[in-house]
Amino acid sequence: MSQLLKKFKNDIFGVLWLALAVFIALSLFSFHPEDPSFNSIGADFQKVHNFCGYFGSFLADILFQSVGICSWLLVVALGHKAFTIFSGKTREKPMAEHVISVLFVLSYASLIALYTESSKIYQDQIYWSGVLGNIITQSLIRVFNPAGVAVILWTSTIVFTLLQFQKPLSFFYKHPQRLWLSIYHDLRDKFTIWWKARKLMQVVSKKRSAQPASHTVRAQDPIAISENKSLFADNQSSESTVEEESYLPPIAQDMQPLKKRKVVMKKKVSRNVENWELPNIKMLEDPPDTAVKVDPAEIKRKTALLEDKLKQFSVNGKVVGVLPGPAVTLFEYKPNVDVKISKITDLADDLSLALSSESVRIIAPIPGRDVVGIETSNTKRETVFLKEIVADEEFWSEEKALPLALGKQANGEPQIVDLRKMPHLMVAGSTGSGKSVFVVSCLTGLLFKHSPKTLRLIVVDPKQVDLAAFHKVPHLLMPPICEARKAVVALKWSVKEMEKRYRSMSRFGARNLEEYNDKIKKLTSEELEEHQQINDDLIEANKQHETYHFQQLPYIVVVIEEFADLMTVDKGNVESLVVRLAQMARASGMHLILAMQSPRKDVVTGLIKTNIPGRISFKVASKMDSRIILDEGGAERLLARGDMLYLAPGVVKPQRHHGPWLSEKEINDIMNFWSAQSEPDYEADALKMMEGSGGSMMSLDPSDMSGDDVDPESDDRYQEILTWIATQKGVSASLLQRRFRLGYPRAARMIEVFEAEGVVGPPNGSKPREVLINKAPNP
Incomplete structure (x- = not known):
């Protein structure tokens, strides 16, 4: 009782x-x-x-x-x-x-x-x-x-x-002020919309009374990414280079962006989570009142130019649909049956010149359709604000445990994906493409939904600039990592934690982290004390590698900026550790986000590419870079500042999106909000491992994936190898590698230890080292 x-x-x-x-x-x-x-x-x-x-x-x-x-x-x-x-x-x-x-x-x-x-x-x-x-x-x-x-x-x-x-004193005057401003802006926006709609109806009524009635034609096949949105044709006569019999494509008039209003939450959520308070979306900036309008006359002009230019190269067909978006407009072009698709894809530069477009990208064909997609950049681009994505009801859905705010699709709809289902993400983009802003916006979005109790971050930021704002948030599991050596230690600790989580899930009969946490919630205090005693006994018996968790565990997201730089410094260790995590970490609630400027072959290796199916590419330098990250070209033709292609797991063709924008003030406000609640509570084992890594990269051999102490003498095969060496006249790292099936870094490390202990002599050129003992000492 x-x-x-x-x-x-x-x-x-x-x-x-x-x-x-x-x-x-x-x-x-x-x-x-x-x-x-x-x-x-x-x-x-x-x-x-x-x-x-x-x-x-x-x-x-x-x-x-x-x-x-x-x-x-x-x-x-x-x-x-x-x-x-x-x-x-x-x-x-x-x-x-x-x-x-x-x-x-x-x-x-x-x-x-x-x-x-x-x-x-x-x-x-x-x-x-x-x-x-x-x-x-x-x-x-x-x-x-x-x-x-x-x-x-x-x-x-x-x-x-x-x-x-x-x-604080500011609380008592800022909140009433915000409430008043919210009511004022809401009433003002509604009155403005009503007034302009009234004026517009008057203008439309006058035009209809002066012109004969016209009929609309429904688009034959709406694009897959614009479900439930009909495309309409304007059959009125207009001055253009097309003959009177020419077919004018259906234009998505109903997709014209309306005047922006104040963004509000579409779903009521609780901001108090146990001892933590989640940020309010009011910390994010509202989109501007002015909206980018799609000019139907401009669409018709480009349609005519597009069809005429293709005819000049003996490509006959017609545009059957148009889909304006925030940054680009997609033209659906249906070629005649005798036209080869490859003939159209080779004309991207010619079409860009004809349309005076910054960039033209050709999708040949659009998946599941009998048309070719031709994307051209808009004269005026719409900026996507993070607040629009976070306020969406889908962002707060229970089905999306780790929601990433990708931005807006080509039809202007918010796009939100779940990192838990992905389960890892690779992002590439050259300088100025918007890659870093995107990574920051993704992490910021996660902080809106998760407290440090349910989400922990490991941040690797070699430049100490892109992710500097996250260096003091309480979600950090270990101090921000700015050195390659410490990054390898962090990855090694992550592998160790992953294995411990799998031991824990196996112990409690859970298949994933969610099931494990549900089972832990049902444990009584007596059962918790029993598990604590079992772990204490394992530690006393020097069996730390058999210990397991018995508390609720958070998701862990490992974010690595400038992954290419990390691979350059220590490719062998980094690749093996990242591949191990990518292969196994999903069910344990651990996920990777790798960001890089240049997706070279020596960086995005075959193993990494195979195990990280979720990929995003912003504008890259060459077609080769695009093929490496997306398995096809096209990313080199993207626009700067947030234009991207997203290749979802299991999808053949990447989809175009426009990433969200986040200002420095918004980032600082949100990070200060979290840091004011608590300082980072670093994981004790991770800190111990970081401090014990010393200065030698050799101590970071990933072949010992159990994550035990980095001291070579604690190696479980140390005594076995020492006993065998005592029976030999000469020994080398390659000999140990073949005899005991070790990785080369581990074998080389053992040789260095034996030299320091006087077991073997110094290097002797290409010959094996001399063995200086004839009997192994007692352990």
Whole structure:
């Protein structure tokens, strides 16, 4: 019973405080001067007006007589205490909290007494400030006079208000200001839209009365990425280079971006998660009011130019659909049956020249369609703001545990993917392409949904610039890594943690991290103590590699910026560790995000490419780079500043998206919000491993994937190898490698250790080293 009470202690106290606040509020609300009390005479069994009966009548009278209308502040204080307990933010000294609450009420009562003097309410029976407020104020006036008392009371009131609610002074004027601005902007935007719609309807009515009615034609086959959106044709005559019989393609008039309004959450979510508070999307900037409009005349002009230019190269066909997007416009071109697709793909540069377009990309053909896609850049591009993506209902769906805000699709719809299902992501993009901003926006989006209890980050940032804002967030599992040597240690620790998680899931019969956490929630305190004892016994028996977790585990996202630089420094170690994680880490809740500027062959190796199916490419330098990252060309023709191609796992053709923009101010506001709640709580084992890595890269041999101590003498085969060496006349690293099936780095490390211990001699050119002992020492 005591264990049960201890487990729900905070919840019980919270409910009691809230009930007391409600009881007092009802008593005060239904107070009547004629009810029985210490200050009124009435029959013992007369009718009581108070909702809470005789007790409520006496309680309300005592409070009103003592502190007047400030009795309601007592209700506020009790309610605040209850919700503080519910949120898990209890204070260490509850007695001090009670004293602060009393002083909080008395300070307001005294301040009211200063300005109401002897005024009374409730049939002139109760002072506005109560008896206590009057006594305190009158006593102070005798000493300090009214002016001095005003300074004292205003100061004390502000101080005790801050102490009571534990909020900065800015909180009390910024929140009302934001509320007023939110209401004002909402009303203004709605009025503006209504006014412009009214004007537009008047213009349309005039045009319709002056022109003959026209009919619309539905697009034959809407593009796959624009489901439920019909494309319409405008068959009115227009001045163009096309003959009157020419077919004008259906244009997606209904996709013209409307005037932007204030972005609000489309789904109500709780921002208080145990002891943490999640950021509010109000920290993100709203899109500008001005919207990029699609000009139908411009679309028709480009359609005519496109068809004419293709005819000049003996490519006959027609444009059957147009889909304007935030950054590019997609033309659906249906060639005649005798036209080879390869003939169209070779004309990208000629079409770019004819359309005066910054870039033209050809999709030949569009998957599942009998048309070729021709993407051209828009004259004016729309900036995608992260707030639009985070506010979308899909971002907060329970099915997307680790949502990544990719941006907007070609049809303007938000695109959100789940890193958990991906399960790893590789991002490439040259300088100025928007790669770094995209990585930052993805991580920022994750911080909107996850507290440090459910998500931990490992950040490898060699340049110390792109991810510098994340260096102080409490989600960090280990200090930010800026050196290649420490990055290898971090990857080795990640492999060790992955294996420990698999041991834990196997122990509890779980197939993935979600099932494991569900089973851990159901463990009793006795079972937890039993698992703790088992782990303690394993540690005492020097079997750390057999220990396992028995607490709930968070997702771990390993983010590596400038992955190419890391591979250049230590390719062998990095590749083997990354491949190991990519192959096995998914079910354990560990995921990789690798970012690089140049996706060269020696960086994106076959093993890495095979095990990381999720890939994104921004604008790259060459067609070869595009083929390496996406298995096809096209990324070299992308626009700068956020234009990208996303190749989803299991999808043949990459899809075009426009990544979100995030300003420095937004990033700093969100990171400061998190860092203000707590400092990073680094993993003890990770810190120990980082500190014990020393300065030698040889100690980071990934062939020992169990992640044991990096000291070579602790190698489980050390004694076996030493015994064998004692029987030999000469030994070399390659000999150890063949004899014991070791990796070369591990074998070379063992040779160096034996040389330091006097077991073998110094290097002897190409000959084996001389063995200096004839009997292995006792272990």
